[in-house]
Amino acid sequence: MTPPSRKLEHLLREAGHRPEPDAQMLERLRAATHAAWQAQLAERRRQRQRWFAIAASLLLVAVGGLLMIRQQDSVPAMVVASMDGRLLRAGEEVTAPAAGLVLLRMPQTGTSLRLAPGTRLRWRTAEAVELLAGRIYVDTGHESDALPLRIEAGPVSIMHVGTQFVAERLADGVQVLVRDGVVRMSRGNDIVQLSRGETAKASFASGTAIERTVSASSGEAWSWADALAPPLLVEGRDLRSVLQEMAYQAGFTLRFDQASIESRAAGTMLHGPAIELPPTQALHAVLATSDLRVLPASSGDDVLIGPR
Amino acid sequence: MTSEQQLVKAMGRGDEAAFERFFRDYAPRLYRFVLPRVRGDAQLAEEICQEALGRAMQKIAGWRGEASLFTWLCQIARNQLTDHWRRTVQREQFEVLSEDDPEIAAAVESIQISALERPENRNARAELLRLVQVALDRLPMNYGNALEWKYIDGFSVAEIGSRLALNPIATQSLLARARRAFRDIFSTLAGGAGATAPGFDWEDETS
Numbered sequence: 221m222t223p224p225s226r227k228l229e230h231l232l233r234e235a236g237h238r239p240e241p242d243a244q245m246l247e248r249l250r251a252a253t254h255a256a257w258q259a260q261l262a263e264r265r266r267q268r269q270r271w272f273a274i275a276a277s278l279l280l281v282a283v284g285g286l287l288m289i290r291q292q293d294s295v296p297a298m299v300v301a302s303m304d305g306r307l308l309r310a311g312e313e314v315t316a317p318a319a320g321l322v323l324l325r326m327p328q329t330g331t332s333l334r335l336a337p338g339t340r341l342r343w344r345t346a347e348a349v350e351l352l353a354g355r356i357y358v359d360t361g362h363e364s365d366a367l368p369l370r371i372e373a374g375p376v377s378i379m380h381v382g383t384q385f386v387a388e389r390l391a392d393g394v395q396v397l398v399r400d401g402v403v404r405m406s407r408g409n410d411i412v413q414l415s416r417g418e419t420a421k422a423s424f425a426s427g428t429a430i431e432r433t434v435s436a437s438s439g440e441a442w443s444w445a446d447a448l449a450p451p452l453l454v455e456g457r458d459l460r461s462v463l464q465e466m467a468y469q470a471g472f473t474l475r476f477d478q479a480s481i482e483s484r485a486a487g488t489m490l491h492g493p494a495i496e497l498p499p500t501q502a503l504h505a506v507l508a509t510s511d512l513r514v515l516p517a518s519s520g521d522d523v524l525i526g527p528r
Numbered sequence: 529m530t531s532e533q534q535l536v537k538a539m540g541r542g543d544e545a546a547f548e549r550f551f552r553d554y555a556p557r558l559y560r561f562v563l564p565r566v567r568g569d570a571q572l573a574e575e576i577c578q579e580a581l582g583r584a585m586q587k588i589a590g591w592r593g594e595a596s597l598f599t600w601l602c603q604i605a606r607n608q609l610t611d612h613w614r615r616t617v618q619r620e621q622f623e624v625l626s627e628d629d630p631e632i633a634a635a636v637e638s639i640q641i642s643a644l645e646r647p648e649n650r651n652a653r654a655e656l657l658r659l660v661q662v663a664l665d666r667l668p669m670n671y672g673n674a675l676e677w678k679y680i681d682g683f684s685v686a687e688i689g690s691r692l693a694l695n696p697i698a699t700q701s702l703l704a705r706a707r708r709a710f711r712d713i714f715s716t717l718a719g720g721a722g723a724t725a726p727g728f729d730w731e732d733e734t735s
Contacts (some may be wrong), residue, residue, distance in 0.1 A: 264540075
Protein backbone atom coordinates (compact mmCIF):
# COMPACT_ATOMS: atom_id res chain seq x y z
CA MET A 221 0.00 0.00 0.00
CA THR A 222 1.52 3.30 -1.02
CA PRO A 223 1.60 6.21 1.40
CA PRO A 224 -1.08 8.14 -0.53
CA SER A 225 -3.30 5.07 -0.40
CA ARG A 226 -2.82 4.91 3.33
CA LYS A 227 -3.87 8.55 3.49
CA LEU A 228 -6.92 7.75 1.45
CA GLU A 229 -7.75 4.83 3.67
CA HIS A 230 -7.38 6.98 6.76
CA LEU A 231 -9.59 9.71 5.39
CA LEU A 232 -12.31 7.30 4.26
CA ARG A 233 -12.29 5.44 7.55
CA GLU A 234 -12.55 8.65 9.47
CA ALA A 235 -15.45 9.83 7.34
CA GLY A 236 -17.16 6.47 7.64
CA HIS A 237 -19.98 5.05 5.56
CA ARG A 238 -22.28 7.37 3.83
CA PRO A 239 -25.47 7.54 5.90
CA GLU A 240 -28.23 5.29 4.62
CA PRO A 241 -31.58 7.01 4.45
CA ASP A 242 -34.32 5.66 6.68
CA ALA A 243 -35.72 2.45 5.21
CA GLN A 244 -39.36 3.43 5.70
CA MET A 245 -38.73 6.80 4.11
CA LEU A 246 -37.03 5.09 1.17
CA GLU A 247 -39.99 2.75 0.76
CA ARG A 248 -42.39 5.69 0.67
CA LEU A 249 -40.13 7.40 -1.83
CA ARG A 250 -39.91 4.24 -3.92
CA ALA A 251 -43.70 3.85 -4.01
CA ALA A 252 -44.21 7.45 -5.06
CA THR A 253 -41.50 7.26 -7.71
CA HIS A 254 -42.81 3.96 -9.02
CA ALA A 255 -46.30 5.44 -9.33
CA ALA A 256 -44.90 8.40 -11.23
CA TRP A 257 -42.93 6.06 -13.49
CA GLN A 258 -46.00 3.92 -14.22
CA ALA A 259 -48.11 7.01 -14.91
CA GLN A 260 -45.52 8.24 -17.36
CA LEU A 261 -45.34 4.85 -19.09
CA ALA A 262 -49.12 4.86 -19.43
CA GLU A 263 -49.06 8.38 -20.82
CA ARG A 264 -46.40 7.42 -23.36
CA ARG A 265 -48.48 4.44 -24.43
CA ARG A 266 -51.48 6.72 -24.90
CA GLN A 267 -49.35 9.13 -26.87
CA ARG A 268 -48.06 6.35 -29.09
CA GLN A 269 -51.63 5.17 -29.70
CA ARG A 270 -52.69 8.72 -30.52
CA TRP A 271 -49.77 9.16 -32.87
CA PHE A 272 -50.46 5.80 -34.47
CA ALA A 273 -54.08 6.76 -35.00
CA ILE A 274 -53.05 10.11 -36.47
CA ALA A 275 -50.42 8.47 -38.67
CA ALA A 276 -52.90 5.88 -39.85
CA SER A 277 -55.42 8.60 -40.66
CA LEU A 278 -52.81 10.63 -42.52
CA LEU A 279 -51.75 7.53 -44.43
CA LEU A 280 -55.32 6.83 -45.43
CA VAL A 281 -55.78 10.40 -46.55
CA ALA A 282 -52.50 10.28 -48.48
CA VAL A 283 -53.35 7.01 -50.15
CA GLY A 284 -56.82 8.24 -50.96
CA GLY A 285 -55.37 11.42 -52.39
CA LEU A 286 -52.85 9.53 -54.45
CA LEU A 287 -55.54 7.27 -55.80
CA MET A 288 -57.68 10.27 -56.69
CA ILE A 289 -54.73 11.97 -58.35
CA ARG A 290 -53.87 8.82 -60.23
CA GLN A 291 -57.46 8.42 -61.33
CA GLN A 292 -57.61 12.01 -62.42
CA ASP A 293 -54.27 11.94 -64.19
CA SER A 294 -54.42 8.48 -65.69
CA VAL A 295 -55.29 7.84 -69.27
CA PRO A 296 -58.44 5.83 -69.95
CA ALA A 297 -57.96 2.13 -69.30
CA MET A 298 -56.82 0.04 -72.24
CA VAL A 299 -59.45 -1.21 -74.65
CA VAL A 300 -59.47 -4.95 -74.19
CA ALA A 301 -62.45 -6.13 -76.20
CA SER A 302 -65.42 -5.10 -78.23
CA MET A 303 -69.01 -6.16 -77.88
CA ASP A 304 -71.43 -5.25 -80.67
CA GLY A 305 -69.26 -2.29 -81.55
CA ARG A 306 -68.94 -1.14 -77.95
CA LEU A 307 -65.40 -0.91 -76.63
CA LEU A 308 -64.66 -2.58 -73.34
CA ARG A 309 -61.82 -1.38 -71.11
CA ALA A 310 -59.77 -3.08 -68.47
CA GLY A 311 -61.69 -3.21 -65.22
CA GLU A 312 -65.09 -3.39 -66.86
CA GLU A 313 -67.53 -6.12 -66.01
CA VAL A 314 -69.70 -7.83 -68.61
CA THR A 315 -72.89 -9.74 -67.87
CA ALA A 316 -74.66 -11.82 -70.47
CA PRO A 317 -78.45 -11.62 -70.37
CA ALA A 318 -80.26 -14.48 -68.72
CA ALA A 319 -81.68 -15.66 -72.03
CA GLY A 320 -79.03 -14.52 -74.48
CA LEU A 321 -75.52 -15.13 -75.64
CA VAL A 322 -72.75 -12.55 -75.90
CA LEU A 323 -69.80 -12.52 -78.27
CA LEU A 324 -66.70 -10.53 -77.34
CA ARG A 325 -63.72 -9.95 -79.55
CA MET A 326 -60.28 -8.96 -78.42
CA PRO A 327 -58.89 -6.78 -81.19
CA GLN A 328 -55.28 -7.00 -80.04
CA THR A 329 -55.11 -10.77 -80.03
CA GLY A 330 -57.84 -11.93 -82.34
CA THR A 331 -59.27 -14.04 -79.56
CA SER A 332 -63.01 -14.28 -79.25
CA LEU A 333 -65.02 -15.08 -76.14
CA ARG A 334 -68.52 -16.41 -76.15
CA LEU A 335 -70.53 -15.97 -73.00
CA ALA A 336 -73.33 -18.35 -72.04
CA PRO A 337 -76.57 -16.84 -70.69
CA GLY A 338 -76.10 -15.25 -67.28
CA THR A 339 -72.33 -15.34 -67.44
CA ARG A 340 -70.44 -12.55 -65.67
CA LEU A 341 -66.81 -11.70 -66.16
CA ARG A 342 -64.52 -8.82 -65.42
CA TRP A 343 -61.64 -7.76 -67.56
CA ARG A 344 -58.53 -7.42 -65.50
CA THR A 345 -56.11 -6.71 -68.30
CA ALA A 346 -55.84 -7.45 -71.99
CA GLU A 347 -54.43 -10.84 -71.00
CA ALA A 348 -56.61 -11.79 -68.07
CA VAL A 349 -60.29 -12.04 -67.29
CA GLU A 350 -61.97 -13.06 -64.08
CA LEU A 351 -64.84 -15.47 -64.50
CA LEU A 352 -67.34 -14.45 -61.87
CA ALA A 353 -70.20 -16.71 -62.91
CA GLY A 354 -71.34 -18.90 -65.77
CA ARG A 355 -69.21 -20.23 -68.61
CA ILE A 356 -67.23 -18.88 -71.48
CA TYR A 357 -65.95 -20.32 -74.69
CA VAL A 358 -62.53 -19.15 -75.72
CA ASP A 359 -61.34 -19.27 -79.27
CA THR A 360 -57.86 -17.96 -79.94
CA GLY A 361 -58.19 -18.52 -83.68
CA HIS A 362 -55.72 -20.33 -85.82
CA GLU A 363 -52.71 -18.25 -84.89
CA SER A 364 -50.57 -20.30 -82.57
CA ASP A 365 -48.69 -17.20 -81.47
CA ALA A 366 -51.79 -15.43 -80.24
CA LEU A 367 -51.28 -13.67 -76.95
CA PRO A 368 -52.23 -15.99 -74.12
CA LEU A 369 -55.39 -15.23 -72.24
CA ARG A 370 -55.58 -16.12 -68.58
CA ILE A 371 -58.93 -16.86 -67.02
CA GLU A 372 -59.16 -16.62 -63.28
CA ALA A 373 -61.88 -17.99 -61.07
CA GLY A 374 -61.12 -17.86 -57.39
CA PRO A 375 -57.91 -19.78 -56.75
CA VAL A 376 -58.06 -21.46 -60.17
CA SER A 377 -56.21 -20.11 -63.17
CA ILE A 378 -56.64 -21.29 -66.73
CA MET A 379 -54.17 -20.45 -69.47
CA HIS A 380 -54.61 -21.48 -73.05
CA VAL A 381 -51.85 -22.20 -75.50
CA GLY A 382 -53.63 -21.59 -78.78
CA THR A 383 -56.91 -23.35 -78.40
CA GLN A 384 -60.63 -23.50 -78.04
CA PHE A 385 -62.08 -24.37 -74.73
CA VAL A 386 -64.91 -23.72 -72.35
CA ALA A 387 -64.36 -22.61 -68.82
CA GLU A 388 -67.35 -22.84 -66.51
CA ARG A 389 -67.57 -21.54 -63.00
CA LEU A 390 -69.53 -23.97 -60.87
CA ALA A 391 -70.74 -23.50 -57.35
CA ASP A 392 -67.78 -25.35 -55.90
CA GLY A 393 -65.10 -25.03 -58.55
CA VAL A 394 -64.21 -24.55 -62.17
CA GLN A 395 -64.60 -26.97 -65.05
CA VAL A 396 -62.71 -26.79 -68.31
CA LEU A 397 -63.55 -28.59 -71.54
CA VAL A 398 -60.90 -28.50 -74.25
CA ARG A 399 -61.97 -28.60 -77.84
CA ASP A 400 -58.63 -27.96 -79.44
CA GLY A 401 -55.04 -27.10 -78.59
CA VAL A 402 -53.61 -27.14 -75.11
CA VAL A 403 -54.89 -25.59 -71.91
CA ARG A 404 -52.97 -25.31 -68.67
CA MET A 405 -55.09 -25.31 -65.54
CA SER A 406 -53.61 -24.52 -62.17
CA ARG A 407 -54.60 -24.04 -58.57
CA GLY A 408 -51.63 -23.27 -56.41
CA ASN A 409 -48.96 -25.84 -57.12
CA ASP A 410 -51.41 -28.25 -58.72
CA ILE A 411 -51.06 -27.86 -62.48
CA VAL A 412 -52.54 -30.01 -65.23
CA GLN A 413 -52.16 -29.63 -68.95
CA LEU A 414 -55.20 -30.57 -70.98
CA SER A 415 -55.51 -31.28 -74.67
CA ARG A 416 -58.27 -31.90 -77.10
CA GLY A 417 -61.11 -34.00 -75.74
CA GLU A 418 -60.15 -33.62 -72.10
CA THR A 419 -62.10 -32.16 -69.24
CA ALA A 420 -60.85 -31.15 -65.85
CA LYS A 421 -62.47 -29.87 -62.72
CA ALA A 422 -60.68 -27.92 -60.02
CA SER A 423 -62.46 -27.49 -56.71
CA PHE A 424 -62.25 -24.24 -54.81
CA ALA A 425 -61.65 -26.26 -51.67
CA SER A 426 -58.02 -26.70 -50.80
CA GLY A 427 -56.48 -30.11 -50.48
CA THR A 428 -58.23 -31.65 -53.47
CA ALA A 429 -56.47 -32.49 -56.70
CA ILE A 430 -57.66 -31.33 -60.10
CA GLU A 431 -59.79 -34.09 -61.61
CA ARG A 432 -59.41 -34.81 -65.29
CA THR A 433 -61.64 -36.94 -67.55
CA VAL A 434 -62.22 -37.52 -71.24
CA SER A 435 -64.97 -35.59 -72.96
CA ALA A 436 -66.28 -34.89 -76.42
CA SER A 437 -64.88 -31.94 -78.28
CA SER A 438 -68.09 -31.45 -80.19
CA GLY A 439 -71.76 -32.11 -79.80
CA GLU A 440 -74.36 -31.13 -77.26
CA ALA A 441 -71.97 -29.82 -74.62
CA TRP A 442 -70.68 -27.26 -77.09
CA SER A 443 -73.86 -26.37 -78.92
CA TRP A 444 -74.45 -23.19 -76.92
CA ALA A 445 -71.07 -21.86 -77.94
CA ASP A 446 -71.39 -23.03 -81.51
CA ALA A 447 -74.44 -20.82 -81.80
CA LEU A 448 -72.09 -17.86 -81.63
CA ALA A 449 -69.60 -19.16 -84.11
CA PRO A 450 -68.54 -16.45 -86.54
CA PRO A 451 -70.22 -16.32 -89.92
CA LEU A 452 -68.66 -18.75 -92.37
CA LEU A 453 -67.13 -16.91 -95.29
CA VAL A 454 -67.30 -18.99 -98.49
CA GLU A 455 -66.87 -16.56 -101.35
CA GLY A 456 -63.81 -17.49 -103.39
CA ARG A 457 -62.69 -20.26 -101.08
CA ASP A 458 -62.27 -23.93 -101.90
CA LEU A 459 -64.53 -26.49 -100.32
CA ARG A 460 -61.71 -28.22 -98.43
CA SER A 461 -60.67 -25.06 -96.57
CA VAL A 462 -64.27 -24.21 -95.76
CA LEU A 463 -64.82 -27.72 -94.39
CA GLN A 464 -61.66 -27.40 -92.32
CA GLU A 465 -62.90 -24.09 -90.97
CA MET A 466 -66.18 -25.62 -89.96
CA ALA A 467 -64.40 -28.58 -88.32
CA TYR A 468 -62.34 -26.15 -86.30
CA GLN A 469 -65.39 -24.18 -85.29
CA ALA A 470 -67.44 -27.27 -84.41
CA GLY A 471 -64.64 -29.13 -82.71
CA PHE A 472 -64.67 -32.24 -84.83
CA THR A 473 -61.87 -33.98 -86.73
CA LEU A 474 -62.28 -33.83 -90.46
CA ARG A 475 -61.28 -36.88 -92.49
CA PHE A 476 -61.74 -37.71 -96.14
CA ASP A 477 -62.69 -41.19 -97.12
CA GLN A 478 -60.19 -41.16 -99.97
CA ALA A 479 -57.34 -38.91 -101.03
CA SER A 480 -59.17 -38.31 -104.28
CA ILE A 481 -62.12 -36.97 -102.32
CA GLU A 482 -59.89 -34.49 -100.52
CA SER A 483 -58.40 -33.42 -103.89
CA ARG A 484 -61.85 -32.99 -105.30
CA ALA A 485 -62.84 -30.79 -102.35
CA ALA A 486 -59.69 -28.77 -102.75
CA GLY A 487 -60.60 -28.12 -106.38
CA THR A 488 -64.18 -27.06 -105.74
CA MET A 489 -64.54 -23.30 -105.52
CA LEU A 490 -67.42 -21.79 -103.59
CA HIS A 491 -69.28 -18.53 -104.13
CA GLY A 492 -71.97 -16.83 -102.16
CA PRO A 493 -72.73 -14.82 -99.01
CA ALA A 494 -71.44 -15.69 -95.56
CA ILE A 495 -73.29 -18.51 -93.90
CA GLU A 496 -74.59 -17.50 -90.47
CA LEU A 497 -75.42 -20.88 -89.04
CA PRO A 498 -73.91 -22.99 -86.27
CA PRO A 499 -70.97 -24.93 -87.73
CA THR A 500 -72.71 -28.33 -87.81
CA GLN A 501 -75.71 -26.93 -89.67
CA ALA A 502 -73.43 -24.92 -91.95
CA LEU A 503 -71.56 -28.12 -92.79
CA HIS A 504 -74.66 -29.80 -94.10
CA ALA A 505 -75.69 -26.65 -95.92
CA VAL A 506 -72.39 -26.36 -97.74
CA LEU A 507 -72.13 -30.06 -98.56
CA ALA A 508 -75.64 -29.91 -100.00
CA THR A 509 -74.32 -27.71 -102.78
CA SER A 510 -71.58 -30.23 -103.66
CA ASP A 511 -71.25 -33.91 -104.60
CA LEU A 512 -69.84 -34.81 -101.17
CA ARG A 513 -71.56 -35.86 -97.96
CA VAL A 514 -70.99 -36.92 -94.37
CA LEU A 515 -70.64 -40.68 -94.41
CA PRO A 516 -72.53 -42.80 -91.86
CA ALA A 517 -69.20 -44.20 -90.68
CA SER A 518 -68.66 -40.90 -88.92
CA SER A 519 -68.78 -41.16 -85.15
CA GLY A 520 -68.32 -38.91 -82.22
CA ASP A 521 -65.84 -36.18 -82.97
CA ASP A 522 -64.76 -37.75 -86.27
CA VAL A 523 -66.52 -36.60 -89.40
CA LEU A 524 -65.80 -38.65 -92.50
CA ILE A 525 -66.42 -37.03 -95.89
CA GLY A 526 -67.08 -39.20 -98.83
CA PRO A 527 -68.82 -39.16 -102.18
CA ARG A 528 -72.49 -38.66 -102.39
CA MET B 529 -24.49 3.12 -25.39
CA THR B 530 -23.49 3.61 -21.74
CA SER B 531 -24.85 1.49 -18.92
CA GLU B 532 -26.88 4.49 -17.76
CA GLN B 533 -28.39 4.90 -21.19
CA GLN B 534 -29.20 1.20 -21.27
CA LEU B 535 -30.83 1.53 -17.88
CA VAL B 536 -33.00 4.45 -18.98
CA LYS B 537 -33.92 2.66 -22.18
CA ALA B 538 -35.00 -0.41 -20.22
CA MET B 539 -37.10 1.78 -17.95
CA GLY B 540 -38.74 3.25 -21.02
CA ARG B 541 -39.78 -0.26 -21.97
CA GLY B 542 -41.40 -0.73 -18.57
CA ASP B 543 -38.69 -3.01 -17.19
CA GLU B 544 -39.41 -3.33 -13.46
CA ALA B 545 -35.92 -4.64 -12.69
CA ALA B 546 -34.44 -1.57 -14.36
CA PHE B 547 -36.61 0.68 -12.23
CA GLU B 548 -35.55 -1.09 -9.05
CA ARG B 549 -31.91 -0.73 -10.01
CA PHE B 550 -32.42 2.94 -10.80
CA PHE B 551 -34.05 3.59 -7.46
CA ARG B 552 -31.50 1.54 -5.49
CA ASP B 553 -28.54 3.28 -7.15
CA TYR B 554 -29.75 6.86 -7.26
CA ALA B 555 -32.43 7.56 -4.66
CA PRO B 556 -30.20 7.27 -1.54
CA ARG B 557 -27.54 9.44 -3.18
CA LEU B 558 -30.11 12.00 -4.18
CA TYR B 559 -31.45 12.07 -0.65
CA ARG B 560 -27.94 12.66 0.68
CA PHE B 561 -27.57 15.45 -1.87
CA VAL B 562 -30.76 17.14 -0.76
CA LEU B 563 -30.53 16.67 3.03
CA PRO B 564 -27.72 19.18 3.73
CA ARG B 565 -29.44 21.69 1.46
CA VAL B 566 -32.48 21.73 3.70
CA ARG B 567 -30.34 21.96 6.86
CA GLY B 568 -30.92 18.33 7.73
CA ASP B 569 -34.71 18.54 7.65
CA ALA B 570 -35.46 14.88 6.86
CA GLN B 571 -39.14 15.47 6.15
CA LEU B 572 -38.42 18.31 3.77
CA ALA B 573 -35.63 16.32 2.13
CA GLU B 574 -38.07 13.49 1.52
CA GLU B 575 -40.58 15.91 0.05
CA ILE B 576 -38.00 17.47 -2.25
CA CYS B 577 -36.70 14.07 -3.31
CA GLN B 578 -40.22 12.86 -4.06
CA GLU B 579 -40.91 15.92 -6.18
CA ALA B 580 -37.56 15.60 -7.95
CA LEU B 581 -37.89 11.91 -8.67
CA GLY B 582 -41.48 12.33 -9.83
CA ARG B 583 -40.36 15.09 -12.15
CA ALA B 584 -37.47 12.91 -13.33
CA MET B 585 -39.86 10.09 -14.19
CA GLN B 586 -41.86 12.50 -16.34
CA LYS B 587 -38.78 13.67 -18.20
CA ILE B 588 -36.55 10.62 -18.19
CA ALA B 589 -37.39 9.67 -21.79
CA GLY B 590 -35.79 12.95 -22.79
CA TRP B 591 -32.51 12.28 -20.98
CA ARG B 592 -29.86 11.76 -23.64
CA GLY B 593 -26.78 11.24 -21.50
CA GLU B 594 -25.14 14.62 -22.06
CA ALA B 595 -24.59 14.73 -18.30
CA SER B 596 -24.47 11.75 -15.98
CA LEU B 597 -27.80 10.52 -14.71
CA PHE B 598 -26.98 11.56 -11.16
CA THR B 599 -25.95 15.04 -12.28
CA TRP B 600 -29.23 15.32 -14.14
CA LEU B 601 -31.16 14.22 -11.06
CA CYS B 602 -29.27 16.72 -8.91
CA GLN B 603 -30.17 19.49 -11.32
CA ILE B 604 -33.82 18.58 -11.07
CA ALA B 605 -33.55 18.48 -7.28
CA ARG B 606 -31.87 21.87 -7.30
CA ASN B 607 -34.75 23.28 -9.33
CA GLN B 608 -37.21 21.78 -6.87
CA LEU B 609 -35.28 23.34 -3.99
CA THR B 610 -35.37 26.72 -5.70
CA ASP B 611 -39.10 26.37 -6.25
CA HIS B 612 -39.53 25.39 -2.63
CA TRP B 613 -37.64 28.40 -1.33
CA ARG B 614 -39.62 30.66 -3.57
CA ARG B 615 -42.80 29.34 -2.02
CA THR B 616 -41.65 29.71 1.57
CA VAL B 617 -40.77 32.56 3.86
CA GLN B 618 -37.44 30.92 4.60
CA ARG B 619 -36.00 32.10 1.32
CA GLU B 620 -33.59 34.52 2.91
CA GLN B 621 -32.22 31.91 5.22
CA PHE B 622 -31.43 29.16 2.76
CA GLU B 623 -31.01 30.39 -0.73
CA VAL B 624 -27.33 31.32 -0.67
CA LEU B 625 -25.49 28.45 -2.28
CA SER B 626 -22.02 28.19 -3.67
CA GLU B 627 -23.53 27.21 -7.02
CA ASP B 628 -23.15 30.90 -7.71
CA ASP B 629 -19.48 30.17 -8.34
CA PRO B 630 -19.45 29.10 -11.99
CA GLU B 631 -15.99 27.56 -11.83
CA ILE B 632 -16.93 25.22 -9.02
CA ALA B 633 -20.27 24.45 -10.56
CA ALA B 634 -18.57 23.53 -13.78
CA ALA B 635 -16.06 21.36 -11.98
CA VAL B 636 -18.34 19.40 -9.74
CA GLU B 637 -21.56 19.91 -11.64
CA SER B 638 -24.19 19.56 -9.02
CA ILE B 639 -22.35 19.68 -5.73
CA GLN B 640 -22.66 22.90 -3.82
CA ILE B 641 -22.37 23.71 -0.18
CA SER B 642 -24.63 26.18 1.51
CA ALA B 643 -22.90 29.18 2.98
CA LEU B 644 -24.02 28.23 6.42
CA GLU B 645 -22.16 24.97 6.08
CA ARG B 646 -18.85 26.39 4.97
CA PRO B 647 -15.88 25.21 6.99
CA GLU B 648 -15.12 28.62 8.38
CA ASN B 649 -18.50 28.58 10.03
CA ARG B 650 -18.25 25.04 11.27
CA ASN B 651 -15.67 22.60 12.26
CA ALA B 652 -13.33 22.36 9.30
CA ARG B 653 -12.42 18.76 9.93
CA ALA B 654 -16.02 17.64 10.19
CA GLU B 655 -16.84 19.44 7.02
CA LEU B 656 -13.99 17.81 5.15
CA LEU B 657 -15.14 14.41 6.32
CA ARG B 658 -18.63 15.21 5.13
CA LEU B 659 -17.18 16.20 1.80
CA VAL B 660 -15.56 12.78 1.63
CA GLN B 661 -19.04 11.27 1.67
CA VAL B 662 -20.27 13.81 -0.84
CA ALA B 663 -17.38 12.93 -3.11
CA LEU B 664 -18.20 9.24 -2.80
CA ASP B 665 -21.74 9.98 -3.88
CA ARG B 666 -20.46 11.94 -6.84
CA LEU B 667 -18.50 8.94 -8.10
CA PRO B 668 -20.03 6.29 -10.28
CA MET B 669 -21.90 3.84 -8.10
CA ASN B 670 -19.33 1.08 -8.42
CA TYR B 671 -16.44 3.41 -7.64
CA GLY B 672 -17.96 4.76 -4.45
CA ASN B 673 -18.99 1.31 -3.24
CA ALA B 674 -15.60 -0.20 -4.07
CA LEU B 675 -13.75 2.51 -2.13
CA GLU B 676 -16.01 2.03 0.88
CA TRP B 677 -15.62 -1.75 0.77
CA LYS B 678 -11.87 -1.50 0.35
CA TYR B 679 -10.93 1.24 2.79
CA ILE B 680 -13.76 1.32 5.33
CA ASP B 681 -14.90 -2.31 5.45
CA GLY B 682 -11.48 -3.79 4.69
CA PHE B 683 -12.65 -6.20 2.02
CA SER B 684 -10.03 -7.94 -0.10
CA VAL B 685 -9.75 -7.36 -3.82
CA ALA B 686 -11.20 -10.85 -4.37
CA GLU B 687 -14.22 -10.06 -2.20
CA ILE B 688 -14.83 -6.77 -4.00
CA GLY B 689 -14.42 -8.52 -7.34
CA SER B 690 -16.95 -11.09 -6.29
CA ARG B 691 -19.47 -8.36 -5.41
CA LEU B 692 -18.91 -6.59 -8.70
CA ALA B 693 -18.63 -9.77 -10.79
CA LEU B 694 -15.09 -8.78 -11.86
CA ASN B 695 -11.85 -10.74 -11.92
CA PRO B 696 -8.99 -9.55 -9.64
CA ILE B 697 -7.17 -7.66 -12.39
CA ALA B 698 -10.29 -5.81 -13.45
CA THR B 699 -11.07 -5.09 -9.80
CA GLN B 700 -7.61 -3.65 -9.20
CA SER B 701 -8.04 -1.51 -12.29
CA LEU B 702 -11.45 -0.30 -11.11
CA LEU B 703 -10.05 0.60 -7.69
CA ALA B 704 -7.26 2.60 -9.30
CA ARG B 705 -9.72 4.54 -11.43
CA ALA B 706 -11.95 5.07 -8.40
CA ARG B 707 -9.06 6.50 -6.39
CA ARG B 708 -8.14 8.93 -9.15
CA ALA B 709 -11.73 10.04 -9.59
CA PHE B 710 -12.20 10.46 -5.84
CA ARG B 711 -9.03 12.54 -5.60
CA ASP B 712 -10.17 14.86 -8.38
CA ILE B 713 -13.64 15.40 -7.00
CA PHE B 714 -12.61 15.69 -3.37
CA SER B 715 -9.87 18.21 -4.20
CA THR B 716 -12.35 20.32 -6.10
CA LEU B 717 -14.92 20.16 -3.33
CA ALA B 718 -12.45 20.92 -0.60
CA GLY B 719 -10.93 23.78 -2.53
CA GLY B 720 -14.32 25.15 -3.52
CA ALA B 721 -15.39 25.07 0.10
CA GLY B 722 -12.40 27.23 0.98
CA ALA B 723 -10.75 24.46 2.92
CA THR B 724 -7.74 22.25 2.61
CA ALA B 725 -7.39 18.60 3.31
CA PRO B 726 -4.93 18.56 6.21
CA GLY B 727 -2.25 15.96 5.91
CA PHE B 728 -3.04 15.07 2.31
CA ASP B 729 -0.75 15.94 -0.52
CA TRP B 730 -2.76 14.85 -3.53
CA GLU B 731 0.04 15.69 -5.89
CA ASP B 732 2.02 12.83 -4.39
CA GLU B 733 -0.59 10.23 -5.05
CA THR B 734 0.36 7.97 -7.90
CA SER B 735 -2.65 5.80 -8.47
